[in-house]
Amino acid sequence: MSAPRVGDRLFLAAATGLGAAIVAYAILRGVERAFYTEPHPALLIWSDRSAFLWRAQESLYAGGLGAFGGYALAGFKTRVRWLGALIVAAVSALLLQALIAP
Amino acid sequence: MSPATLHLVARAHAVAAWIATAALAVAIPLWIRARRSRAALAISAVAAIAVTIAGGLGVLLEATYRARIRQRLFVQSPALGWLFERKEHLAFGAIVLAWCTLSTMVAARLTRDPQRARDLDAAARLAAIAAAGLALAASVMAAIVARRAHF
Numbered sequence: 638m639s640a641p642r643v644g645d646r647l648f649l650a651a652a653t654g655l656g657a658a659i660v661a662y663a664i665l666r667g668v669e670r671a672f673y674t675e676p677h678p679a680l681l682i683w684s685d686r687s688a689f690l691w692r693a694q695e696s697l698y699a700g701g702l703g704a705f706g707g708y709a710l711a712g713f714k715t716r717v718r719w720l721g722a723l724i725v726a727a728v729s730a731l732l733l734q735a736l737i738a739p
Numbered sequence: 740m741s742p743a744t745l746h747l748v749a750r751a752h753a754v755a756a757w758i759a760t761a762a763l764a765v766a767i768p769l770w771i772r773a774r775r776s777r778a779a780l781a782i783s784a785v786a787a788i789a790v791t792i793a794g795g796l797g798v799l800l801e802a803t804y805r806a807r808i809r810q811r812l813f814v815q816s817p818a819l820g821w822l823f824e825r826k827e828h829l830a831f832g833a834i835v836l837a838w839c840t841l842s843t844m845v846a847a848r849l850t851r852d853p854q855r856a857r858d859l860d861a862a863a864r865l866a867a868i869a870a871a872g873l874a875l876a877a878s879v880m881a882a883i884v885a886r887r888a889h890f
C-alpha cells in the first residue's frame with residue numbers, strides 16, 4: 638500500500654468532517670430535547686433566534702474539528718472502511734433523531 | 740421582504756429543492772455504473788451546488804417562517820408542524836451528505852491505491868444514496884406542509 642497523497646488526505650478529511658457534522662447535529666438536537674425544556678411551538682408567538690440555524694452552525698464547527706481527525710486517520714497506510722461506517726452511523730443517528738426527537 | 744419577493748423566494752426554494760433531488764437521484768446509477776467517470780463527478784457537483792442553493796433560499800425564508808407560519812401551523816395541526824421540523828433535519832443531512840459524496844468521489848479519483856479507492860467508492864455510493872433519500876423525503880414532506888400553510 639503506497640503512502641497517501643496530501644490531496645487525497647484533504648478530501649478524505651473534508652468527507653470525515655461532513656460525516657461528523659451530521660453526527661454532531663443529531664447529538665445536539667437529542668441533548669436539546671432530552672435535557673432542556675422548550676415552550677411548545679403552538680404557544681410560542683415569535684423567537685428572535687433560530688434554534689435550527691444555531692444547531693447547524695455548531696454542528697458544522699464540530700465537523701470542522703472532526704476533519705482534523707479525518708486528516709490524521711487518512712495518513713495511515715490502511716484501508717478506509719471507517720468512512721463508510723461513519724456515513725452509515727451519521728445517517729442512522731439523523732434518522733433516529735428525526736423520528737424520536739424532532 | 741415584500742410579500743411578492745417572499746412568494747418568489749419560496750417558489751425558487753421549492754424548484755431548486757426538486758432540481759437538487761432529481762440531480763442526486765440521477766447521480767446514483769451513474770456512480771454505480773461508471774464509478775470514477777467525469778460525468779458522475781460533474782452531476783454530483785451540480786447536485787451539491789443545487790442542494791446548497793435550495794438550502795440557502797430556505798435560510799432566507801427561515802425568519803419569516805418563524806414569525807408568521809410556525810405558530811399557526813402548530814395550532815392548526817401539531818402533526819404537520821412536527822413534520823416540517825423533521826423536514827429541516829433531513830434537509831440539513833441531505834446538503835451535508837451531498838458535499839460528503841463529492842469529497843469522497845474526488846478523494847477516490849486522487850488516490851493511487853486501488854484498495855483504498857474501492858473503499859472510497861463504496862463510501863461515496865453510500866453517501867450518494869443517503870443524500871438522495873434524505874432530499875426526496877425532505878421535498879415530499881415540504882410539499883405536504885405547503886398544501887396547508889404557505890407564505
